[in-house]
Every structure is written in structure tokens, then in C-alpha cells.
Amino acid sequence: MKDDAIQVGLLGLGTVGSGVAQALQTKAASIARRVGRPVVLRRALVRDLARERVVPRTLLTGDPAEILEDPTIDIVVELLGGEEPAYQYMLAALDHGKLVVTANKEVMAKHGPEVLARAAARGLDVAFEASVGGGIPVIGPFRLDLLANDIQEVTAIINGTTNYILTQMARGGVGYSEALRDAQALGYAEPDPRNDVEGIDAAYKLTILATLAFHARVRPEDVYVEGITRLAAADFRYAHELGYAIKLLAIARQTTRGIELRVHPAFLASTDMLASVDGVYNAVSVEGDLVGRILFYGRGAGAGPTASAVVADVIDLAQRLQAGGGRAPVLPALDTARRLLPISEVWTRYYLRLVVVDRPGVIAQITKVLGDHEISLASVIQKETVEVAGAGEVAHAEIVLMTHRARESAVQQAVREIAALPVVAQVGSVIRVES
């Protein structure tokens, strides 16, 4: 075993960064055995040099150049999060000949192909397993194990915060606000939860997965995004009665008309493996022409799982260094001409919850509108008397409709017309049904 260690520079020493630093220290012996050479933490970039850390104070620096430009550092691990300065730091690290490991979904979603091309041009590589699904191996399988497949679909639960909130809403019968406060109290949701609950974080991850799956240039703004903030306790009650779970799904699907890219709440049959993914767990389901459907499941966030992926990437790159640089990654050109299907052209099934005046003939009026738009009903399932504020003596009922497959644009138009019917007090929810 060579004595001179492979040296790692860490950008960021927050929860994940501290987890990585600790793993590099406590597992030093076994990592060295696997690499054939020691792998040591050389320096860590922090904002506050005075704070107590899991690494010796002598290793801390407030100056990124002390890592990015240090010729003794072989591997730079970027754990700052956010687009800038992380993106510029990654490019600078590559320009200084360093291998890069990152957990940054925003940078990889927005600039992944550029970062990888810059690395390949220099015979380097960027490893980003931790950017999607925490410790669940997802990027690795796409970059290797599934290479023989034409991927038809990726369907994923890839945001732990929203999945925790939805699980609480399903179990506890609580509303969205209460479930969010609960998640915040437990540290599962940020004080400003928008990135998670609006589906933005999931859209970044879906962008990365779709690029890998379809070898197509996909950008975060190509993803149709709808968050979980408008879901009501009633939707979970009806979903349960009908044999469904409600999950925030990230879907990338190859169709003959183009690639669908969407993040939104969806009904999933309770027999679907994804329906059993609860709490902060994540799962990624992949359909390939050879392999059929496979699914990966595990904790999608947290210091331990993310450190698991980051340190594995460090070991992988260190092994390649040890073998004399190893192969530069083969980067098949990304297809930039692939048509992306707008949400209006997507076909799926729908759940509609309406509050209507409790009077004969109402359902007939509603089904007529649907029929006019060639939307056929699978069932009209529930009917409960509900209180409507300011409705006085008029009795109201809640009805739930499940449609057969229909085109999104037709459903949206029909919903607008239904909302305008005098007998309809409120369109409570329109939720897509995906299994």
C-alpha cells in the first residue's frame, strides 16, 4: 500500500459535511483497505471559523482558494447546496485538475451536462450519487447497471419532507398546516419550506434522473410542477376509502408523442409498492425494456444516508486515482431535439372532489359537461352532506368522481365549466390518478 494519502477538501461542514468528515475519520482503516491507500481530510471550508466542529480547528479555512487551488488536494467534495457559489467552485476545482464529488441537486439539474463535459474534457469526473435519493443507489444504477435498457419511465417519491407531511395527513387525519408545523418541529421541514412543499426540490431531482434515463437535455423549467399545499384532509379520507394513497410523485415518461416530465400529488393504488413508501423514505421506480420494473427504496436525506453516498463516491474516485487515473467517463451526446410533452397533452385518470347543492339532477349536469369533453366516468363514489359557510338553508353534498383516461387540457376545460355551474359551490380538488 502506498503511504502518501489521497487528500480530500470539503466545501461545507453542515449536517451532511460533518457526517462525511466523521465517516472519513472513523472509517479511515476500512476505506484505506478498499482504496489501497489512505484517504484523509485535508481541509474544510466553513463560514464561521470560531464554532466548535467535528474536525480539528487546524483543518478549517474560510477561504475557498485554500481548497480549490491547493495542489495537494485530489478530491473536492462540494456540500454547500444552492446554485452559487457552489457551481463556480465546482468549475474552479475541475480547472485545477481535481475530481469532484457533490450532493448538489440544484447545480446538477441546472448545469449537470456542462459540469460533466468540463470534467470529461480534462480526463476528470464528477460523482453525484448523493444528489438524488440520499444513500439509495440511483445514479450509479443509471450510469452502469441499467445501461443495456431503453428506459420507458421513472416514477419516484424523492422528497422526504413532503412524503412525511403526506404520511401524517393520511394517518392522522390532520390538515396540511398542522402536518407542516409537526414536520418543522421535528426538523423534517425547513422554516421556509417552499422548495420542498412546492415541488421544486423534487423537480431538480427529476431533471437529473430524466437526463440519465433518456440521454436527453432536460432542464428544471421543463418540469410541470404542482406542490402539496392545496391537499385537504377530505382527499385523504376519500383516497383511503377508495383504496389509494396520495403521494407527491415525480414522473418522467417516454411516450410516442414526447417525454412527460411532471411533479404533482397523485393517487396511487394501495397495492402499488410506491404507496407503501411512508415518512421520510424515498423510492425510485424504473421501467426498462429488458429489466421490467425495478424499485429502489431508502432514506432520501439526513447526515448518515447522504454521507453514505458521498463517501462511496469518494472511494470510487480514490480507487480510480490509485489505478492511475482510470477511465474518463464515456459521455454519450445528449439528445437536444427530443420533444417534451406539455402537461396539457398528458393523458391520465383524474379524481375530482366537488361541493354541490344537494338536489336531484346535479350529477347529470356535471356528467354532461364531462361528456361534452369526451371524459368518461369510471365512478361517482361518495356523497356526504357538508357545511358550506354562508349557504344558509341550502343543503350541500360532497361528491367524488373518478374518470377514465382523459387528456389534461380537456379535464381542465371541463373543470372550469363545472366550476361555473350554479349548482356547484366549489371544486375541492383535481388530483391525477397514476396507478
Added chain:
Amino acid sequence: MKDDAIQVGLLGLGTVGSGVAQALQTKAASIARRVGRPVVLRRALVRDLARERVVPRTLLTGDPAEILEDPTIDIVVELLGGEEPAYQYMLAALDHGKLVVTANKEVMAKHGPEVLARAAARGLDVAFEASVGGGIPVIGPFRLDLLANDIQEVTAIINGTTNYILTQMARGGVGYSEALRDAQALGYAEPDPRNDVEGIDAAYKLTILATLAFHARVRPEDVYVEGITRLAAADFRYAHELGYAIKLLAIARQTTRGIELRVHPAFLASTDMLASVDGVYNAVSVEGDLVGRILFYGRGAGAGPTASAVVADVIDLAQRLQAGGGRAPVLPALDTARRLLPISEVWTRYYLRLVVVDRPGVIAQITKVLGDHEISLASVIQKETVEVAGAGEVAHAEIVLMTHRARESAVQQAVREIAALPVVAQVGSVIRVES
């Protein structure tokens, strides 16, 4: 892109071999893009040269030397199955400087460390993703993505035949023999099903997983094995009522007292993700110190899924060849001194189904025996009158006991004593409860 192709020799052209040959042909363009060079099938070893095949007759040979000793062949894909001659062919291929891909669980379970050491000594590699879990990436994650973890446990459903049979028994209320005939008619079970239903196939796969997970030298004969042939329809009925599924589990667990290695039917709480793995699907659940619990799920057999894994391994090795040989795998020494825990020392919970004389005081006699062996009961749950052949006028009842955690040797001794009680007509089943 270099023009000279990477040449593949195929040993065996059965279902999987034909799937691999077809994938290499139909996906030639995309494989060449990913490797940077064409990958072509050069020759395939078959027994019967006259039979119609998916590859041109000119590529067929009946002589293994025409593949193993052909200097133009870069990668040998072994798909013969069984220990010999597959093992000797793999060694011969390595001795002739070829990279090897195999789906052979028996060879890798019995001789994996030797095969890998022989490869490493020559700067070669043996890829064996297809040997466990068909197209589900399992070996890859252990060899790379999970490297930063200390693995505590692997729990897997890794035999599709038995899982199909158990799913039919659970759904249809049918007995073992009927479910087996059904599986044989559909081609999910061999005419001689022993390797599958006795748990031998699962034990080979568990041996491979345990070696990777614990970096310990483990052999198939170290695995405690119990098949599914003695399960009765009644067990599935009770399991369902109690909120459990019955699965053939393969368990490798690290404990302070040693490594547990066992394949046997087990009760799994219906909320456990593994309990939802039905039909011919497989799943592998892994617990690591950093990553927590992760699970991989998919089809564990069949031409498509297995070809997915084999062709991915071919692409991986071809990429390394293209990059100039790439790194020889780093092989950390296997720990040969790790204690393996005999089944008698395993602690778990138990389900016992007994047929007893329907008379007051019987349960007291049984619980006394259990108590004598320090086995405490979680519940005595069901009681049905059953017919016992030749019992005449004596009424019999079936009782089901669930224990708390107890030592296997104590339970086996208690069961022997219970079976000898005059009031006990039959010990129907003793099944371990794992979640």
C-alpha cells in the same frame, strides 16, 4: 470511435443466452455509443449445432476451446449454469487473458473468492451482477455504492419460483402441491424443482451477498437451509388473520456473537415492504450503519432481466478495455476467522401451530413446557375444531401460539416435548417470525 470491435464469446445459448445475444444485436448502436467502440458477438457455444437459434449458424460452435482460446475474443460470458464445466471454463478464460461475465450463482457461491483472486492476479475482472436478483442492481451497489457502510443485515426474497408458489398459496388458499403444479405449468418452476423449493438456490445467492456484505469467507454449507415444502394452507390462513405474510427469506445478519446465515420460511408483518413482494419478484433489503435500511426490488429471473444485468456487465468491462484496461479491482482480504452462528444459537420469535385434544387444561400443559424452557408467549390466538383421521369420537382443536424472542435450541427442545404430550395430536408447523 475506434473501428475494431470488442468481441464477445458466449458460453450457452439457452433462454438467457438468447436474450443476451438478441440484446447485443438489437442494441448494437447504443452499446457502441456508450462504450466508444462496437461490441459484437463473435461466437456462441451450444450443445446442439443443428437447432434453430437467434444468432447466425456461422457463429455457433460445439467446442469450448474455440471461445476460451480464441485470441480475438475479449470478453467471455458464461451462461451454462451449474458448477462444472462452467467453473473450469471461467478459469480457462481468465488464463487466456479474457474478462469474464457470469450469471452463475453456484460457481460464485462455491468458488467466487478464488475466481476473483485469479482474475485480480492477472489484472482482469469477473463481473457477476446477474448471479443474484436478475436485473436488480445488487452486486454493483455492494461493490461500490454501499462501500462506506458497515453492513449489519441483508434480508432478501431471492428465489422467484418459491415466491410465486407462496403468493399463490396466500391468495388462492391452495396447498403446496397444487401451487407447485401451477408454477410448473407456467414455466416458473422446473420439472425437478428441488433446488428452488428446498432453498438451495437461495442459499447460493445468500452466500454471494454475505461475502460481499461482511467481507467474510462464507460457503454455501455455512447456510442453514429449510425449504417451503412443509407449509400448509392453514399457515397462510392464520398468517393472514394475524397480519402477516409468509415468505422464503434469506437472512445474513451480523451479531455480536457471530454471523447468522439462514434460508427458511418466515412470518413477515404485512406492513413490512418485503411482505408486499409477490409473484416472481425479488427484493433485497440491506441495513448499513450510515445508509439505514435500503431495499432493491424487481424481477429476479427471466431472459430480459438477466440479459439486462449481463449486458450491463459487458458494457462495463468493454468501457474499461476501451479506457486501456482500467483498474484491476481492489480486493480487500476476506476475513476467514469470523464466527458463523449455528442456527441453534439464533434468537427470534416463533409461530407454532398444534393440533390438540379439545379439552380443558391442554393449553396450560403446553405453556408449562414453554415456560420450562424460558420461552414466553406473546399470544395464543386461534382455535378451530379440526378433523383428525382415526381419532374416532375425540374432538380436536387447532391452536396457534406466537412466542416472544427465544433461542432456537430451546424452542426445538420444547417442541419435541410438546409433541410427546398425550394431548397433542400433531405439531403442524414451527415458523420463525422475522418482523
